[in-house]
Amino acid sequence: MQFRSEKLSNGLEVIAEVNPEAFSLSLGYFVKTGSRDETPEMAGVSHFLEHMMFKGTARRTAEDVNQELDDLGSQSNAYTSEEQTVYYMSVLPEFQHAALDLLSDMMRPALRDEDFQTERQVILEEIAMYDDQPPYGAMERASEAYFRDHPLGRRVLGTRETVSELDPEAMRDYHLARYAPDNLTLVASGAVDFEQLLKSAEAMTQQWKPSQPKRQLSIPTCCDDKMSMVYPPATQQYTLQYSPGPSYCDDARYIARILGTILGDDSGSRLFWELVDTGMAETAATFTQEFQECGLFCTFLCCAPEQHDENWEIIQSILSQGKEVPIKSLELELAKNKICSGMILGSERPSNRLFSIGNAWTIRRKYETIQEASEHYRQVTLESVQNAFESLANRTAVTVSVGPES
């Protein structure tokens, strides 16, 4: 396993974790753009653009793109989050060059008007699909309430209104500004021929012009807030709570992730034994969400509406018992084993490694082996987890609940 990184003359960074023993290789363009980089009127443009990137280029029709992805036998997809848009493919090593050619060409899409109109319908279907699914918009409402004017409060998919209003010209401008070589990273993992990758990438991206894109970073201020929403067809009650947590760049995130596991993992955690194992709740969980400059400590409950209030009180009491019921060393050890083993098991596929190394490099400019990453968890002390636990008692929180009745 060898880590390689280079910067091309146009500013594009190329990084790879090379494993000559691997059966396949994965390639991805990580674009540092997401819903947080949009204006409120253009909410959803990053995600809409992600769909449009598959709709053809100057050299390829939409059909060509889809057929070539399949010709290469690739497993490919893309996703958009608040902070990034990622396009990736996993292929056999013999297809490295062809895969890179296709993926690089896709980064310069045609953005044709008629494709734009058809794809808008697909996005509106996607929005409707999520609106119909639990927790029925509670996540979006919680983000909006927690982040308020902060750009992280915007919806990744946008809204029915913003998506219906978007026009292709504005999307073209957004693309030009955000898909510049100094805002993209080409990431590879597995059986990569790195010298060849550099040579091909240099040739394929030489026309790309840097744009010095910027991102506004600021720490949001959270105030206590509670709201409930009614979704009549729902049969269960869903409650989501956001409190401040460490960012993706803060070492305290290892502590928060361990604490989230001890208190609210889907098996063996305190909430599991109290509420899930006993059949009182379908789900009772705590977990973290991390962004570049800030983060969240999240709590989630799904249960029958008539049991909700009692369950939620139990959760609040468990999360506030830092002093009364301190973390035991066995709990810490089990959480560390679970997290570290999960990381190793998950890393056997190059396609999974692609995301670990790509995310770490684009946001933190850092590469770590699995062993180095595990070591961060191994070094977390009982005292630090205990301190984090105790501080939960005084957390500020935004709580959103949705169910069949108010």
Added chain:
Amino acid sequence: MQQNVFEHLLPNGMVVLGEPMPWLESVAFSLLLPAGTRNEPSDRLGLAGLTLEMSQRGAGPFSSREVVERLDFLGVDRSSSVSTFHTSMSMAAMSRVLEPTLEVAAAIVLEPHFPEDELDEAKQSALLELASIDDDPAQKCFKELKRLRFGEVYGRSSLGSEAGLTDTTLEDCKKFHRDHYNPERAIISLAGNFDWDRFLIIAERLFGKWTGPAYTGPSGVNSTQGNLHLKHDSQQTHIALAYDSVPYNHPQYYQGRGLVGILSDGMSSRLFSEVREKRGLVYSVSASAHSLHDCGSVLCYAGTTAPRAQETLDVTVQTIRSLENGIDPAELKRLKARVRTSLVMEQESSSSRSSQMAHDWAYLGRVPSRKELLQTIEALTCESLLNHYKNHPPRRWSLVTIGPDPLEFSDAVS
């Protein structure tokens, strides 16, 4: 593609399978027991799942809490589930903890405590899980489709029924365990970094003394056509559709599977291009091959906002029928490329390999090699696929829709 698959039959009838993948650090196993929803008494729907849940609440030397703590300590990633014919348990871990992990799994299968004081909690969990499917119309659509298509016994859902779960007693669980957690037809398949001889010694130690009653196979598994609409106040209408095809153990299975691939594998597949790319009707549309013993079906799903649901159903069915106009050589070439890649990539995951081996043995009584599979796929031609379509045209359609309004579909009227 180097590959060694080992097989061994224990004297009690349990099959032990292994495929060493020494390039990995992990090891994964699937344990398949011949205890499915078809074995439930008709007034105890949900019993198979409840028995599985109860058997994990304390077993062998471990209390309920210790089962979970032991597996977490060992860093084991695990899951368990119930299907029509089987109860299955899968675990993946680092290769050095294989033996203690197998010990926990064996205790769960052979020596469950069935603690009286945990039955109500287990039932409560199962009832909650059953209730929450009403909030997942896409999944509910397939649950209803299965019931409509395969009838009372073979169309059962692993979630059970409210009455069945409520009425279940501890004695029911114990009896189900006694009658159906049998070594005959049980399979354990291991893949990853391990030594076969050593594994066989462990398997014999843990499972060699296991005994149970004789196995009775299923009979009369059939599909029927029909149409069902469930009213739901949602923006989208969920469409689940099925028609007859050949099952996994059919000599021409890969012809049928190839046709499903032309319809649904990849972004250039026909359903994705016609329904989503050209018309923008849906976000999700797909088809998959499904086998229930010797009964094969193709299952399709599409989700779309209500006013466009009829058009979506019509275009989906037209696209399926477009197979009768023939297969383009470029489509077949892409299909073969995808299979080749996925066979190579299968070597990167001990979990997917172990569950595939168990599935193969359960259906075929053997584990085909990657080489054999590749040869079968390479031998597919446009003509053979078209012939297969003509000999097995879509018939016995079943349709379930969940959404504001019913749809029209004359082929699925029973």
